[in-house]
Amino acid sequence: MMLHFTKMHGLGNDFMVVDLVTQRARLDSERIRTLADRRFGIGFDQLLLVEPPSRPDMDFRYRIFNADGSEVENCGNGARCFARFVLDQRLTARREIAVQTAGGNLLLKVAEDGRVRVDMGAPRFNPGDIPLTADGESHAYTLDVDGETVTMDALSMGNPHAVIDVESVDHAPVTTLGPRVETHPCFPRRVNVGFMEVVSRQHVRLRVFERGVGETLACGTGACAAVVSGIRRGLLDQHVDVTLPGGTLSIEWAGPGQSVIMTGPAERVFDGRIVI
């Protein structure tokens, strides 16, 4: 069958976006891995599926799959692209869109300039919610990673995140330490691994080794997790710019129990169709 899709990105974190409101398709994890391949397939960090909601108070259901075929709970850069996509495809005329995901509900707002503001919901810190095997809640967990003691914060943005402080992201062990933390047995569902350099109380630099993908040019939920971690450790103010290799996101968090607000761009690259 012929499947229509749109290639999009948020600061270089790239997506294949598929409308399953007006189309029907079944994509298993092996097919997703093939489509994600940058030589044998279309090539993307994540596949985003746009589906009808299963609840009357939601506009859409949003499913997310990493390049390794694993289905995940949330994707921040993808949420911004989702909002632009459903407007551009005229699946909605609303510029404020309520979306249900496996990790919680999101509220997306598309501004006139095309930037998208996302209410990402409230972070969760209980180890059982991350999930993380730990004796109790902390913001400085120490893990033995192949004989090396590594200290990190950890929290959930619907999906699991570890945050490791570094002096300079340019020299951070993203591709060496990242995969070893991603698959550490203390994270039973694996974890996204952020390396954060605090530039000032209103600005951080960040690189992320993403669960199921590897290092990406940007990670929206990772940017949220890094700012939340910095604020709760007294390092950052409420409104922070996060500069990633692909560009800068604006993140706000007013404290425990409050939603994290992320604002940034969403770009459409091309439309395509593929026989599956």
Ligand SMILES: N[C@H](CCC[C@H](N)C(=O)O)C(=O)O
């Ligand atoms: N790799 C993530 C999903 C995508 C997150 C990222 N692309 C974002 O923008 O939040 C995970 O396994 O939880």
